[in-house]
Amino acid sequence: MLLARHHRRLQPPPPLHRRLAPVKKLELVTVQAIAMLGSLHHSSSSDTDNNNDNKNDNSSGVLATAAAAVPSARDLVLACADLLQRGDLQAARRAAGVLLSAASPRADAADRVAYHFARALALRADAKAAAAGRGVVQGLVASAAARPASSGAYLAFNQIAPFLRFAHLTANQAILDAVEGARRVHILDLDAAHGVQWPPLLQAIADRADPAAGPPEVRITGAGADRETLLRTGSRLRAFARSIQLPFHFTPLLLSCAATHQISGASTTTTTPSAATSLELHPDETLAVNCVMFLHKLGGQDELAAFLKWVKAMAPAVVTIAEREPNSGGFDRIDELPRRVAVAMDHYSAVFDALEATVPPGSRERLAVEQEVLGWEIEAALGPSGGRWWRGLERWGAAARSAGFAAQPLSAFAVSQARLLLRLHYPSEGYLVQEARGACFLGWQTRPLLSVSSWQ
Incomplete structure (x- = not known):
């Protein structure tokens, strides 16, 4: 039965407006607020030219229609966008203020999603207002910038x-398979963060070492935007490697936002000039490039x-890629904000539903995760x-194929290991693992949320 449920097909869910009932405590205030906004919007257009009148009338029409339909929290988020x-x-x-005052980061999943999207939209409105020289309206959002x-x-x-564990475990297995037999291994991790991906891989490399030859030498170049975080990550990984007697080196690669973009234009022998440390490549090393939650930070095509x-x-011997999966296959770029908000809400509603189903109510850990991790992601996704x-x-x-890479199917062991991870540590019927393409x-329920692939 457990294996059977993990082979169910992951499919896009029905549209979110059919799955989320209106948030009851929001209904009255939402109707009144949208009607008020429609009135305000109409009156504010009287002093503008005809083109602005048409634009404002259209916006008022959107709000009036939403009010007549007793809008859900999602309706108001989309109206705000x-x-x-x-x-x-x-x-x-x-x-955005209506939602921030009525929704709560401590309520049910739909309420929490609405709160974080309203906050992200308010931040974006603040940024636009500041850029236009109008200042920032006080009282809705305390922080003007997302923090890691x-x-x-x-x-x-x-x-x-x-x-994260699914992405790290699956990518690690692809790397482990690709560097088998190598005496010197170099891993370029383009988003090293806190380095939690690497202790299991270092342990696996040490465990399978030939006793006669001894363990191979492993070097990780960890890239990130915060120098102190990278230094702490390096210290922890070096201490762990010493504890398992694995020859190990860690080199921080500090990338600013500009450097993240410039790295794509760097030469094959050195990294971007604005990086704090040069990227050293040695011909006798087997190179693995790890792009877990990194490619979306790059710009256009x-x-x-x-x-x-x-x-x-x-x-490289292998390139591992892990990224979020949107509904309907994905887009190169979503320039229209309402469309992007709808796609992002579909994704994060499933994520918040999963947390609600698997984490006890009132969990402080879940609150911290949703505010500091998922909330930041939503702000960045709507930026x-x-x-x-x-x-x-x-x-x-x-x-990847256009750049000359070929897909390397993940091993059967990698897939079965991912399924075992869910059964042992996240025993909810909702999480599913599927091998495809x-x-x-x-995924959660029938909704794919994350993919991991391997390339050579």
């Missing part, structure tokens, strides 16, 4: 949800193509470059 797309920052902030998650929240996410060609020129998040395996795969997918 529509207003923001049209440039009506005042009405967009008022719509604390180590505690990141590690909690790794414990209560399978997404040209930048992605340049980055993949740069990686291909280094002749100016957030459309890059929703390419999906079809788009990543096409870009040479990749391994993790």
Whole structure:
């Protein structure tokens, strides 16, 4: 029965508006607020020219229709995104304020999703207002900028949800298979974060070493945007390697936001000039390039193509890619904010549903994860470059093949190991693992949420 349920097909879910009932405590305030916004929007348009009148009338019509339909929290989020797309920052902030005052980060899953999306939209409206010289409206959002998650929240996410562990475990197995027999191994980790991916791999390399030859030498170049985090990560990994008597070196590669973009144009022998440390490549090393939750940080197709060609020129033994899976196969870029919000809400509603089903109510760990990890992700996904998040395996795969890579199907052991991870640590009927198109997918119910693939 357990194996049977893991072979069910992962399919896109029905549209979110058919799955989420209106949030009861939001209904009255939402109807009143949208009606008020429609009135405000109509009156504010009286002093503008005819073109602005048409734009505002259209926005008022959207709000009036939503009010008549007794909108859900999702309806108001999408209405807010529509207003923001049209440039009506005042009405967009008022719509976001309604949700922020009525929704709660401690309520049910639909309420929590609405809260975090409203907060992200309010932050974006603030940024636009500031850029226009209008200042920031006070009282809705305390923080004006997203901050990286604390180590505690990141590690909690790794414990209560399978997404990171699934990506790390599956990518590690692909790397382990690719470097078998190598005496010197170099791993370029392009988003090293707190380094939680690597102790299991280092242990596996040490365990399978030939007693006569001894363990191979392993070197990790860990890239990231925060120097202190990378230094702490290096210290922890070196201490762990010493405890298992594995020859090990860690080199931090500090990348600013600009450097993350510039790295795609770097030569094959050195990294971007703005990186803190040069990327050293040794001809006697077997190279593995790890892109777990990294490619979406690159820009458009040209930048992605340049980055993949740069990686291909280094002749790695394996490149591992893990990224979020959007509904309907993914997009190269979603420029229209309402469309992007709808895609992102479908994805994160499933993630929040999964946490609600698997984590006890009132969990402090879940609250920290949703506020510091998922909340930050939602803010970034709705930001100016957030459309890059929703390419999906079809788009990543096409870009990799264009750069000269060939897909390397994951081993049967890698897939069975991922299923075992879920059964042992996340025994919910909702999580599913499926092997398809040479990749391994993790989903919730019928909704694929994450894919891991291997390339050479």
